[in-house]
Amino acid sequence: MGREGQLIKELARAVPSAVGRRKAGRSSGARVSLGIGDDAAVVVPGRKADLVVTCDAFCDGIHFLADRHPPDSVGYKSLARATSDIAAMGAAPRFFLLALGLPQRFTHEWLSGFLRGTRRAAKQLGVVLIGGDTTRSPLVSISITVLGEVAPGQAIPRSGARSGDVLYVTGALGRAQLGLEMVRNCPLSAVKSSIRSQNRILSQHLYPQTRLKLGQWLGKHRIASSMIDVSDGLSTDLGHLCAASGVGARIWASRIPSVEIPASRAQFARKYKLDPLKMALHGGDDYELLFTVPRRLAKRLESAPEFRDITAIGEIERGKQILLVDSDGRTKSLEAGGWDPFR
Amino acid sequence: MGREGQLIKELARAVPSAVGRRKAGRSSGARVSLGIGDDAAVVVPGRKADLVVTCDAFCDGIHFLADRHPPDSVGYKSLARATSDIAAMGAAPRFFLLALGLPQRFTHEWLSGFLRGTRRAAKQLGVVLIGGDTTRSPLVSISITVLGEVAPGQAIPRSGARSGDVLYVTGALGRAQLGLEMVRNCPLSAVKSSIRSQNRILSQHLYPQTRLKLGQWLGKHRIASSMIDVSDGLSTDLGHLCAASGVGARIWASRIPSVEIPASRAQFARKYKLDPLKMALHGGDDYELLFTVPRRLAKRLESAPEFRDITAIGEIERGKQILLVDSDGRTKSLEAGGWDPFR
Numbered sequence: 001m002g003r004e005g006q007l008i009k010e011l012a013r014a015v016p017s018a019v020g021r022r023k024a025g026r027s028s029g030a031r032v033s034l035g036i037g038d039d040a041a042v043v044v045p046g047r048k049a050d051l052v053v054t055c056d057a058f059c060d061g062i063h064f065l066a067d068r069h070p071p072d073s074v075g076y077k078s079l080a081r082a083t084s085d086i087a088a089m090g091a092a093p094r095f096f097l098l099a100l101g102l103p104q105r106f107t108h109e110w111l112s113g114f115l116r117g118t119r120r121a122a123k124q125l126g127v128v129l130i131g132g133d134t135t136r137s138p139l140v141s142i143s144i145t146v147l148g149e150v151a152p153g154q155a156i157p158r159s160g161a162r163s164g165d166v167l168y169v170t171g172a173l174g175r176a177q178l179g180l181e182m183v184r185n186c187p188l189s190a191v192k193s194s195i196r197s198q199n200r201i202l203s204q205h206l207y208p209q210t211r212l213k214l215g216q217w218l219g220k221h222r223i224a225s226s227m228i229d230v231s232d233g234l235s236t237d238l239g240h241l242c243a244a245s246g247v248g249a250r251i252w253a254s255r256i257p258s259v260e261i262p263a264s265r266a267q268f269a270r271k272y273k274l275d276p277l278k279m280a281l282h283g284g285d286d287y288e289l290l291f292t293v294p295r296r297l298a299k300r301l302e303s304a305p306e307f308r309d310i311t312a313i314g315e316i317e318r319g320k321q322i323l324l325v326d327s328d329g330r331t332k333s334l335e336a337g338g339w340d341p342f343r
Numbered sequence: 344m345g346r347e348g349q350l351i352k353e354l355a356r357a358v359p360s361a362v363g364r365r366k367a368g369r370s371s372g373a374r375v376s377l378g379i380g381d382d383a384a385v386v387v388p389g390r391k392a393d394l395v396v397t398c399d400a401f402c403d404g405i406h407f408l409a410d411r412h413p414p415d416s417v418g419y420k421s422l423a424r425a426t427s428d429i430a431a432m433g434a435a436p437r438f439f440l441l442a443l444g445l446p447q448r449f450t451h452e453w454l455s456g457f458l459r460g461t462r463r464a465a466k467q468l469g470v471v472l473i474g475g476d477t478t479r480s481p482l483v484s485i486s487i488t489v490l491g492e493v494a495p496g497q498a499i500p501r502s503g504a505r506s507g508d509v510l511y512v513t514g515a516l517g518r519a520q521l522g523l524e525m526v527r528n529c530p531l532s533a534v535k536s537s538i539r540s541q542n543r544i545l546s547q548h549l550y551p552q553t554r555l556k557l558g559q560w561l562g563k564h565r566i567a568s569s570m571i572d573v574s575d576g577l578s579t580d581l582g583h584l585c586a587a588s589g590v591g592a593r594i595w596a597s598r599i600p601s602v603e604i605p606a607s608r609a610q611f612a613r614k615y616k617l618d619p620l621k622m623a624l625h626g627g628d629d630y631e632l633l634f635t636v637p638r639r640l641a642k643r644l645e646s647a648p649e650f651r652d653i654t655a656i657g658e659i660e661r662g663k664q665i666l667l668v669d670s671d672g673r674t675k676s677l678e679a680g681g682w683d684p685f686r
Contacts, residue, residue, distance in 0.1 A: 001586070002579065005686035020587075021502065033393065034500055037587060038572060039431040040397035040491070042498045045388035050376065054383035055440040055488050057476045062444070088382040091496075097398040099442075099486040101405075107685065133400045133486075136684040143442040143476075143486035144399050148383070155385045157377055159364065228382060236345065243344075244380060341479040342346035342450065 007107065007134050009031040012036050012096070014115035016122045018095075019127040021165070028147055030094055032130050041130040043095065043147065049299050051093040052148040052155060056082035060140040062341060068183055070195055072208035074138045075117030076310050080145040081231065083125045084287040088229035090219020091150035093212065094195055097142055101137025110140075117207075125212065154219045158293070161245035163227040165292035165316040168301070172233055174259035174276055176284025179205025182265075196215070201265065208287045213305045214291060219261075225298055227291035228283035233338020235280045237290055238322060245292075246293045248321040251334070252312030256280050281324075292316055350450065350477050354441070355379050357458035359465045360472040373437055375401055375473050382474040386438065386490065395434040395491040401423035404410040405592035405684060411526050413538055414453045417483070418460030422553040424574065425552040427630040428454060432500075433562020436555065438473045439465070441487055447602025458548040460550075468555065485637075497562045499634070501587035504569040508635035508659040510592055511644070513554050513652050516577055517602035517619060519665075520626025524615055525608075539644035544608065551630045551652035556648045558632060564641055570634035576625045576681020580633055587670055588635075592676070594657030599623050605631045608611025624667075627682035635659055 001009075012019050018035030030049065035040035045051060058078040060066040066074070079096065086093040098118075100109065122129065127146065161167075179202045183191050194202055210229075218224040228241045234256070242249050258280030261269045268274075293301060301310060317323075324334040344352075355362050361378030373392065377385035388394060401421040401445075403409040409417070422439065429436040441461075445454065465472065470489065522545045526534050537545055543562075553572075561567040571584045577599070584590050601623030605610045611617075634646060644653060667677040 002679060002683035007685065021500065032527065034494075034498060036503050039428040040395045040434070040489075042493070042608050043394040043395055043396060043430070044495070045392075047389075051388055051394070052383045052491070053386060053440065053474065053476050053488075055486070057442040057444055057478050057480075057484075057486065059478060059480045059484065060445050061481050062479055085382040089385070091383070097396065099398050099490060101400055101402055101484065104685065126415045131396065132398050135400050135402060136405055137400075137482075137484070138404050139446065139481055141400070141402065141484045142482070143398070143400065145396075145440060146383075147396070150385070152387070153376075155377060155383075167421050174436075191397040196461050240348075252416070254568075255468040300624040336345060340345035340347050341477070342350065343449065 008036065010113065015119045017127045026097065030339065032095065035130045046149055048152060049149040050152050051156060052083040052086055052089045052150055053145065054082060055143065055145045056084055056085065057090040058142040066090065066140050066227040068188065068191060071113030072117030075114035076121040076207050078142045078144055079121040079125065080208050081133055081287060083127065083145045084229045084231065085338060086146050086148035087210050087212045087215035088227050088289060089150060089155045090215050090227065091148035091155060092216055093125055093127045093146050095147040096127045096144055098132035099128060100132065100134050101141035102135060103138060103140065103155055106140055124254055142244065155245040156219050156224050156227040158226055158228050158241045158244035161241060161247050161292040161316045163247055163316055164320045165225055165294055166298050166312050167249055167251065168310050169230065169257065169288055169290050169313050170214065170306065172257045172259050172289040173230060173286050173288060174279030174283040175204040176208065176285035177279045178259050178261065178274060180285065181274055185272060187194055201262065204286060208285065211289045212289050218291060219303055222299065223293055223297050224291040225294055227289060228289050229301050230286045230288045231284055233284045235334050236280045236288065236336040236338030237338040241290060242322055248317045249314055250323045250325060252325045253277055253310060254327050255313045257311045282337035351379065354458065355472065356493055357460045358472045369496040375438065378473050388573065389492055389498050391495060391568040393495050395429055395432045395493055396488065397425060397486045398486065399428065399483040408686045409483050415460030418457035419464040419550050420463040420489055421485045422468065423551050423553055423631060425489045426470065427574065429489050429491035430553050430555045430558035431570050431632060432493060432498045433558050434498060435559055435568065435686055436468055436470045436489050436491040436492035437492040439470045439487055441472060441477065444484035445478050446481060446483065447479060448485055448569045453544040454500065459564035471683060480566055487533030488590040497565065499562050499567050499570040501569055501571050501584045502591050503639070504584060504588035504635040504659045506590055506659055506661045508568050508637050509641050509655045510594065510635050511653050512600065512631055512633050512656050513557065513599045513649065514631040515602050515625040516573060516631060517627035518547040519551065519621030520622045521602050521604065521627065523618060524617055525530050528615060547629060551628065554632045554649065561634060562647055566636055566640050566644065567634040568637055568684050569613050573631045573674060575646060576627045578624045578677050579679040579681030584633060585665055587669065592657055593658045593660055593666045593668060595668045596620055597658045598654060598669050600654045609655055622640060625680035641662065
C-alpha cells in the first residue's frame with residue numbers, strides 16, 4: 001500500500017467513517033451503501049427527504065494560520081463551519097467528504113492533531129466521513145463537502161424574508177473576531193497558554209459552536225421565512241439575506257447582542273481599537289443564525305430550543321436599504337463591512 | 344455586492360449552472376430545487392436512484408503547473424477527472440460543486456480561461472454547477488465535488504472481481520504521461536505552439552476524455568463485476584482493484600494497449616527514456632476504465648459502446664499477487680509504480 005493509501009486508512013480510523021460496503025439500516029433516512037475506499041461513495045436517499053449539499057474551503061494563510069492555530073482547532077473548525085451552512089438551511093447534517101492537501105511535514109503530528117479536532121466535531125455534529133481526496137500540497141488546504149437531509153420543501157432559503165418580518169440573531173456576535181485578534185496580536189506563548197487554559201474568549205474562534213438544533217427546529221415547525229448563518233459578519237450576511245429576498249431591513253444597534261470584553265482584556269481592546277459594536281456588526285466566523293419570522297408566528301419562538309439565546313434585532317422593510325438605528329436614535333445606512341476574501 | 348459576490352455571479356454565468364429557486368421538472372431523475380446563491384444547494388433525489396458522490400483536489404505545483412498548463416485545460420481537466428470517478432461507478436454525473444482558491448492576480452484573464460475550460464467540460468459531461476466556495480489563496484487550489492445517479496444497487500464497486508474474471512481496459516495507456524513529459528521538458532514556446540496546433544499527444548493530458556457512456560452501459564447491463572478508473576496508473580489502480588476484491592491478477596505485457604510514440608517524438612522519447620510499456624503500466628491521468636467481467640458474460644461486451652476501444656489484458660486469479668507476463672513469456676511480480684502524491 002502506498003503512502004496515500006496509508007493516509008486514507010489513518011483518516012478513516014481517526015474519524016467516524018463509513019468504509020467499504022455497508023449493510024442496509026432500518027432508518028428511513030439516507031444511508032451509505034458504499035463508503036470510503038472506492039471511486040465514489042454511494043448514498044441511498046431517505047424515502048421522504050430532500051438532500052442538502054454544501055462545500056467549503058479552508059486555507060492556511062487565509063482562513064487560519066498553521067503556525068498559530070492549534071491543529072485540532074483547524075480540524076474542528078473546518079468541519080463545523082461547513083456544517084453550519086447545513087444548519088442555516090434547517091437541515092440535519094449526515095455525511096461529509098474531506099479533500100485534504102498537506103505539505104509532507106504536516107503528515108505526522110500536525111495531521112494527528114487535525115484529525116483529533118475533526119473527530120470531535122464529527123461526533124458533536126453527527127456526521128460520518130464517506131469519502132474525499134488526499135494530496136501533497138505546498139500549503140495546508142482543506143475543502144469539506146457536507147450532505148444533509150431535510151423534509152421535502154422544508155429547507156429554509158435566504159430568499160423568503162418579507163416586509164414586516166421580525167429579524168432575529170442567536171448568541172453574541174463578535175466573539176470570534178475578538179478571539180482572532182488575540183491569536184493574531186498576542187505573543188505566541190500567551191496564545192498557547194490561553195488555548196491550554198481553554199480561555200472562553202478564544203473558544204468561539206477556535207471551536208465554533210453551531211446552531212444545528214435550533215436550525216432544524218425552525219425548519220420543522222416552518223417558523224422562519226428566511227435564514228443564513230453569520231459567517232462573514234452581520235452587516236455582510238444581512239446584506240446577502242436582504243438581496244436574496246429583495247427587501248431592506250432596519251436594525252437597532254442597542255439590541256444587537258455583542259461580545260463582552262472582559263476587564264482583563266480592556267487594555268488589549270483599547271490598543272487594537274476593538275469596539276464591541278463594530279465587531280458584532282462586521283466580525284465574521286461566529287456561525288450564529290440570522291433569521292426572519294413573520295410577526296404572527298413570533299410568539300411561537302418561545303418554545304424553540306436555545307430560546308434564551310435568540311434576540312430580536314430589527315425588522316424587514318420594503319425597499320433595498322439596510323438601516324442601522326444608533327443608540328441616539330439616528331438612522332444611517334449600514335454598509336457591508338464583513339469578510340470578503342478578495343477585498 | 345462584494346468582490347466575492349461578483350466572482351460567484353461570474354462563475355454562475357460562465358458555466359452551466361442552477362441558480363436560486365428552481366421549478367420542479369418532469370424528469371424522474373434527481374433535480375435541484377435550490378441552486379447557487381444560498382447557504383447550501385437542495386437536491387430532490389430521483390425516485391428510483393442511488394446517489395453517487397466524489398470529491399477531488401487539483402492543486403498548482405502538484406497536479407498541474409499554473410505557469411505551463413493553459414488555464415482552460417486546468418478548468419477542463421479538474422472537472423473531467425472528478426467526473427471520471429462517477430464513470431467508474433457506472434453512474435451518470437448530474438451536479439457539481441466547485442471550491443476555488445485563487446491568488447488575486449489569477450482572478451481576471453486566468454479565471455476566464457479556467458471557466459472556458461470548465462464550461463466545455465460541463466457541457467460534454469452533462470453536469471450543472473449547483474454550489475461551492477470561492478476564496479483568495481496563495482496558490483491556485485481547486486476542489487470539485489460531483490454528484491451522480493445510478494439505478495438502486497447498480498453502482499459498480501472496486502470490490503467485486505472474482506477469480507476467473509477477464510480483465511479489460513479501455514483506450515491506450517500512457518498517453519497522458521507522454522503529454523506531461525512534453526509539457527514539463529519542452530521549451531515553453533514549443534509547448535505553447537503544440538497546444539495551439541491541438542497536438543494529439545497533448546490532448547489526453549490536457550483535455551482527458553472520460554468513458555461515461557461505457558461506464559453507464561456496464562452498470563445498466565450488470566456486466567462488469569468490478570471497475571476503477573486509471574487515474575494513478577495501471578499498476579497502482581489494478582492494485583487498488585485487487586486489494587478491494589481480495590484477489591490477484593495476471594496481465595500480459597504484449598496485450599496492454601500502450602501509447603504510440605510518433606516518429607517525430609522518437610528522439611525526445613529516447614532522451615527522456617520514455618518507454619511505451621512503462622508509461623502504460625505506471626503513467627497516471629489517462630482516465631480510462633479498468634474493469635472485470637465474469638467469463639460467461641464476456642461475449643456480451645461486443646454490444647458495448649466504444650467496444651473497439653476495449654482490450655482484454657489479463658485475468659483475475661486467486662491469491663494476492665499481481666503478475667506481469669512479459670513478451671518472452673517470463674512472469675514477474677508487478678509492483679505499484681503509479682502516482683502517489685506522498686512518495
